[in-house]
Amino acid sequence: MTSEARSPSTKPYNGPVGGWGSAKSVVEITLREHVPFKGPKLLSTQNKPEGYMCVSCAWAKPARPHPLEFCENGAKATAWEITSRRADPAFFSKHTLSELELWSDHDLEEQGRLTHPLRWDATSDKYVPVPWTEAFNEIGQELRGLDPHQVDLYTSGRASLETSYMYQLFARMYGSNNLPDSSNMCHESSSVALPESIGASVGTAILSDFENTDCIFYIAQNVGTSSPRLLHDLQDAVNRGVKIVTLNLLRERGLERFVNPQSPVQMLTGKETRISSEYYQVNNGGDIAALFGVCKALIEADDALKASGNSRVAGQDGEPKDPDNAAMVAFAASIASADKKHVLDHDFIEQHTAGFEEFAQAARAHRWDELERVSGLSRDQMMEAAATYARSDAVMMVYGMGLTQHLMGVQNVHMVCNLALLRGNIGKPGANICAVRGHSNVQGQRTVGITEKPGLAPLDKLSELYGFEPPRWTGRSTVETCEAIMNGQSRAFVGLGGNFLRAVPDTTAMEEGWRKLRLSVQIATKLNRSHVVHGQVAYLLPCRGRIELDEQATGPQAVSMESSIAHFHGSRGKAKPASAELLSEPAIIAGIAKATLGETKVPWDAWVGNYAEIRDAIERTYPETFKDFNKRLFRPGGFARPLPARERKWVTQSGKANFITPERLFPEFSTSVRTDVLHLATLRSNDQFNTTIYGYSDRFRGIEGTRRIVFMNEKDIARLGFAAGETVDVTTAIDDNNVRKVTGLRIVPYNIPKGCCAAYYPETNPLFPLAHHDPKSKTPSYKLLPVRISRPNPTPDG
Incomplete structure (x- = not known):
């Protein structure tokens, strides 16, 4: 028995996240689960004082809730649980x-x-x-x-x-x-990396940071599907003029445009909030290279600013002009502090951190062409992101499982911390690390002793x-x-x-x-x-x-x-x-x-x-x-777990926050380098939460009636000799003498970097070897797996 027997359809989605589409989806799920009156009554108390916490995502319950403190996916989770069936x-x-x-x-x-x-x-x-x-x-x-x-x-x-x-x-x-x-399967990489870097096992951000920040780096997390209530905080920040710099594999609509279903003006006029001011599509597995590029730009700009007082720049005294150095000095001057003496926060680095020189040397040593190849970003893009970062006094780092579910997930999180530490963006209002968790108490169960360690x-x-x-x-x-x-x-x-x-x-x-x-x-x-x-x-x-x-x-x-x-x-x-x-x-x-x-x-x-x-x-x-x-227990907004790192007290072996230098830019796979290998990432649709499938619609990606999909770049489709809509098999491309295959996936052209592809979780979980995980956190690498695409083998009589 399957509900996926109907004819599937795919077409581009041009609308925003939220808006009338979300309102319609909420009505539809309450009708389908036969709770048209019970559902809305309960939803009015969801995430409210004296009400119940949403059973899906783990986003916070604010002290001053919105009139309706639930999102489309939260409504689906509630209707799914209170169904009359x-x-x-x-x-x-x-x-x-x-x-x-x-x-x-x-x-x-x-x-x-x-x-x-x-x-x-x-x-x-x-x-x-x-x-x-x-x-x-x-x-x-x-x-x-x-x-x-x-x-x-x-x-x-x-x-x-x-x-x-x-x-x-x-x-x-x-x-x-x-x-x-x-x-263990989602944010264990955070639980390992954050204590090593800053002495806290969880993120340090609180809700008021969104009210005090000047800039948000939003990395590898799909807010529109995984934590839509967070869009309210992002929208409020954007309305204050906050820059949101997004680094993500796919162009996700929730990180682009949002119509607030609770705003009569936006609902009636269709006026949209643009979420990301800068959106950079990073190659699958290219996050360390991209973040290293931003760090390199900051460090070398700081170096250039220091040296500019004694160097002969721009052809002074008849010396030959060094265009690259001159450009870096100009870049440094454009992003430097008001006194034009520094780009990095040297006082913070000296007082609060260890390992800076080793990390800075590694950043200087990486060639720009290498960082561009691995990250998929240009040097100009990485420097543009660095400039936005440097011109902001308080910067938040927000990230999700797109960073943690990797072979180098722990090192991905180290790099987020490294970027924050360069300018002292931990432990001050509006500047902290926010690790967006998935399920509603996945963080809390570890706090009270659910651990194998x-x-x-x-x-x-x-x-x-x-x-x-x-x-x-x-x-x-x-x-x-x-x-x-x-x-x-x-x-x-x-x-x-x-x-x-x-x-x-x-x-x-x-x-x-x-x-x-x-x-x-x-x-x-x-x-x-x-x-x-x-x-x-x-x-x-x-x-x-x-x-x-x-x-x-x-x-x-x-x-x-x-x-x-x-x-x-x-x-x-x-x-x-x-x-x-x-x-x-x-x-x-x-x-x-x-x-x-x-x-x-x-x-x-x-x-x-x-x-x-x-x-x-x-x-x-x-x-x-x-x-x-x-x-x-019922204090408005909840009560905070004590985290010394919020107060710049570092519970680490060094007694300081640590710059930790990744071993390499990209994982080493046990597979030969072949042009037919793509790097697969698994995704959730906006009609599911984790393994719970509410239906067969992924509205924001234009998918209806199926989850048997593989998203590919149009150039890869043509290069590999396939056609849009063709049904193919996907096979694991790691040479471990065990053929893992998922069959019958339909090719959908999508805005994804060349050499990368994506498909739904958990349908493609059979492709992932158990040994394919981060060596320290043991988090499965659901966001990065080498695969090959092929046509189905013909039947013996076909």
């Missing part, structure tokens, strides 16, 4: 899991909310209802029979701080540090509070969990949300290993691929969603999460639960923990009855981060 026992009685394996991701989730706890019955190959107590006892019995090293406990980015804290505590009391999570968890404190000895061995990241599943070392997988099988690389091999698991347990709101492919013993446990009223022993409960700007926010569900049989996530974790561990010092039942007690426990564990947690 139900995947109940009657549904599962009609379908075997073998049959459901043939369904598309969209159609599995479109069946609606799960209503009852389910256990796989091997005889009928169906999910059948099971009482909660029985499910917990059987799961506990299975877990007790396994070595904790063999068990992986995964967390998606939606679980609240309260649930995540309970989950990591259960895992460690059970004896496992195998706590892979969705952060024992050095990042307060193990001694947990031992003191709960009277047990936590495991001290290093657990498995997501990539390592996949390896363990493939080779049989992992025997059980417990999933707290998400669609793990669709999110990870090497999909075909992963599904083969997944079927060999002894136990698979999934806590979820809707049906997905990770549920219909299963272990030998399988349970599907439905939970209440964040939007739903969570009534416990002491009354309605609130939960909390951390936003992209490291602020903590409270959230209260408002909707009636989809089924009386649903339990909350904390109740499910407590049920499994009690059945597995027996008697402990943890008051599981009391925590389930009153989530404020969980927050008190979090505060006892992290007293500095969560001081007065319950008192500040």
Whole structure:
């Protein structure tokens, strides 16, 4: 069964992001999910004080919200969750899991909310209802029979701080540090690079920085699809005259033009806000070269300014004129400080940083022709970006997964920090680093202990509070969990949300290993691929969603999460639960923990009855981060996580912020250099969030009715002998003796640099080898993979 059977169409989209298209899309999704009255009522409270936090992206909940504090994708996420459709026992009685394996991701989730706890019955190959107590006892019995090293406990980015804290505590009391999570697959490169560069594991920006900045460098993040509410902050900045310099692979409409659906003037007149003042399309994998070019221009301009007082420039005293040097001196003078003595912030560099000279020497040594070839930008473009940067006193660096999901993702983030440090653009109003996170609490779950790295968890404190000895061995990241599943070392997988099988690389091999698991347990709101492919013993446990009223022993409960700007926010569900049989996530974790561990010092039942007690426990564990947690839970705008780097205090080995020089400009692939190899990046459409597919429309790219697309440069299409609209196969071009292929993709000409192509995630995940990741962060390189395009092999009789 698939909704993609209809005839697809492609045509250029000439409109803006937002506007009537977004308004129409919101109406359409509420009608399709049969919530035309319930949906708008709930949306009026989304991201509002005392309301619920959006279940999709992690952008902040402002202290002074807009009348409607949701975006098109946020409305889709809400309607998708409060749908009137139900995947109940009657549904599962009609379908075997073998049959459901043939369904598309969209159609599995479109069946609606799960209503009852389910256990796989091997005889009928169906999910059948099971009482909660029985499910917990059987799961506990299975877990007790396994070595904790063999068990992986995964967390998606939606679980609240309260649930995540309970989950990591259960895992460690059970004896496992195998706590892979969705952060491993998205911003782990930030979590590794930022501590090395500035001593903070997250970005330092806050919302007020957007009000005080003079310039924003917007790098490798598609705001129109991934975090549309951020467009309000960008629009306000543009209206104040702020320059937005964008470096991105594709021409994304959200970074070009925006019509605010909440502005009557813009909606009625069609007046658009131009977002990017400068837009530079960088080659796939060319970010380090592009940023090095900007840094080189700044450093050499500063050098020229210093030397100009003693040098004979422009033919003085009869000496031959050096045009290049003269041009650099003129450029330096045009961008220098008011006293014309410097381009860089030497006081900041001297007082607050280490490693500058090594980095500056590397920047000087890179040839302009080399930087141009790798980045895809001209020298003039890189110098233009440098000039805009230098003429601004407070500059923000905003970036996303287009930088982190790379073989050199950690070094990409180092380069963002290097650029910021050159002019002291960290730790002052309007000048900070903003790492735009994906899922709504993916950052927060790490803050409360969801980590495979024992050095990042307060193990001694947990031992003191709960009277047990936590495991001290290093657990498995997501990539390592996949390896363990493939080779049989992992025997059980417990999933707290998400669609793990669709999110990870090497999909075909992963599904083969997944079927060999002894136990698979999934806590979820809707049906997905990770549920219909299963272990030998399988349970599907439905939970209440964040939007739903969570009534416990002491009354309605609130939960909390951390936003992209490291602020903590409270959230209260408002909707009636989809089924009386649903339990909350904390109740499910407590049920499994009690059945597995027996008697402990943890008051599981009391925590389930009153989530404020969980927050008190979090505060006892992290007293500095969560001081007065319950008192500040619903503070307007949230309350900030302490970050010393915001105050120019550097918690690094050097005691300073570090310039860290990348090893090279571009990754070294284990493949021969061939002209038919393109560099593939995966994309999300504006009709999806992560692995959740709301529909088959990508309005901003002109795609309707399909996701089987490969975007290519027109010159590459002609050079390789193809035609627009032709159906082709895409094959991984890394020589690892394992053919990985995705078939039946339609070529769409698109504004993408030559030598690059793009296709949708997760449909092209089977192309990515598990070993294709950043060596330090182990983040899969979903944004850079060498591939070849070919025509399908003819059938034997064709």
